[in-house]
Amino acid sequence: MSDPKDQTTITPHNQQPLVTRTYPSTEVLEKVILCSADAQKQWAKVPLSDRITIANKFVDEFSNMSNEIPEELTLQMGRPISQALGEVRGFLDRARYMISIAEPCLADISLKDTDKPGFRRFIKRTPLGVVLVIAPWNYPYLVSINSVLPAIIAGNSVLLKPSPQTPLTAERFALALTRAGVPPAVIQVVHLSQKLTEYVIKHPKVDFVSFTGSVAGGKFVQEVASRADGFKGVALELGGKDPAYVRADAELDYTAAELVDGSFFNSGQSCCAVERIYVHESIYDEFVPRFVNIAKTYNLGDPTKPETNLGPVVSLASAERIRKQVEEAVKAGAKKLIAEEDFPDAKPGTTFVAPQVLVDVSHSMDVMMEETFGPVIGIQKVSSDEEAIKLMNDSPYGLTASVWTKADSNPESEQAFLRIVDELETGTTFLNRCDYLDPALAWTGVKNSGRGISLSKFGYDQLTRAKSVHMKIQTK
Secondary structure, eight states: OOOOSEEEEEOTTTOOEEEEEEOOOHHHHHHHHHHHHHHHHHHTTSOHHHHHHHHHHHHHHHHTTGGGHHHHHHHHHOOOHHHHHHHHHHHHHHHHHHHHTHHHHHSOEEOGGGOOTTEEEEEEEEEOSEEEEEOOSSSHHHHHHHHHHHHHHTTOEEEEEOOTTOHHHHHHHHHHHHHHTOOTTTEEEOOOOHHHHHHHHHOTTEEEEEEESOHHHHHHHHHHHHTSSSOOEEEEEOOOOEEEEEOTTOOHHHHHHHHHHHHHGGGGOSTTSEEEEEEETTTHHHHHHHHHHHHTTOOBSOTTSTTOOBOOOSOHHHHHHHHHHHHHHHHTTOEEOSOGGGSTTOOTTSSOOOOEEEESOOTTSGGGTSOOOSSEEEEEEESSHHHHHHHHHSSSEESEEEEEOOTTTOHHHHHHHHHHHHHOOSSEEEESOOSOOOTTSOBOOEETTEEOOBSHHHHHHHTEEEEEEEEEOOOO
């Protein structure tokens, strides 16, 4: 099978072509990579203070585009236009935070307090070189900002490969950066086939690869990088099957509403969406109908209409996979609590998938073990914290988890929460919130949710290398 020559983005809700991008030849791609490597050497010489000034100008430039982005984003990946601006706000918040901590994170680390007489030692943070960022479609701005801007501030150059579903997001990102003063060769958008992506990953001038996507995609990136000459750095932000545990003392109305949003926002197409819920048996019968009743209020439909708050999933193939997972769970004994007639637009052969709540589920079902990436949730009854912890950890994934309890007004509940935190195998644990990313905290996962860290002060460590300087002072 020959390698494709171009890619076409299909709008999810109407299945119409939106934009087409032609892939470069390997000869053109080689020039792009070499140009990036040359530009990086010059960019790294620009004082950090100047790079930070340019980054602040970038925030202004991107903010000026805010009115143009929502409809463009909706047409590419299907999120309701009423919710698309939230990604812009989150993007800008993360950008501002990473800019605010850049100077202390990238400054030399002095050891003068422990230097012996006649010696001076310090540690520099130096850029890696050329960074390839492979961005996903589901939150193309929010995810790419995690790596692209810190990499550039740190003195790297970036090759930004967007998903074929959201090519315009990367182009807009790069446009704002160059308008702010980043040299065009320092930020280049590359639309690539799988074969060309492999070429770039293996290229000796590419020093680091930051990938966000599926477990299968992460394995591909890791395997290709392992075949490259030398030892190439790789960061992998992969999938999740994120659990929530509702303890006996949780405030039910608040918790149900928050968990519905955490399960179904963006049609459940988030790596940190809530995908399975464990509820203490003493409140299970009260919690489930509250959750179902809220889910039934969602308005599924055309994402370009302002009244829609649940859009299509990204593709026909994704919709079919989600429906299949639900039906297999039902055949295995699960019970659906939302009737098909409640969401008549969710028809087979379309990308519109109704929100669904499943009970009588178990870990023998894929719906409780494998990533759904759609508006489907399984709810299971538990008898204790210990049982909840065991089930939450019984997963190949470990991205986020949430616990819902009255810890703010009950010291015993807070202590119980902190004990649960220590037991959970996860990158982030929330109390009374979910499906959120704080840029001051390290974003990381365990098990099949990946490796590496983005955001927080540790995000700069991933995009730089330490260089030790050891000086013996000659006095004569």
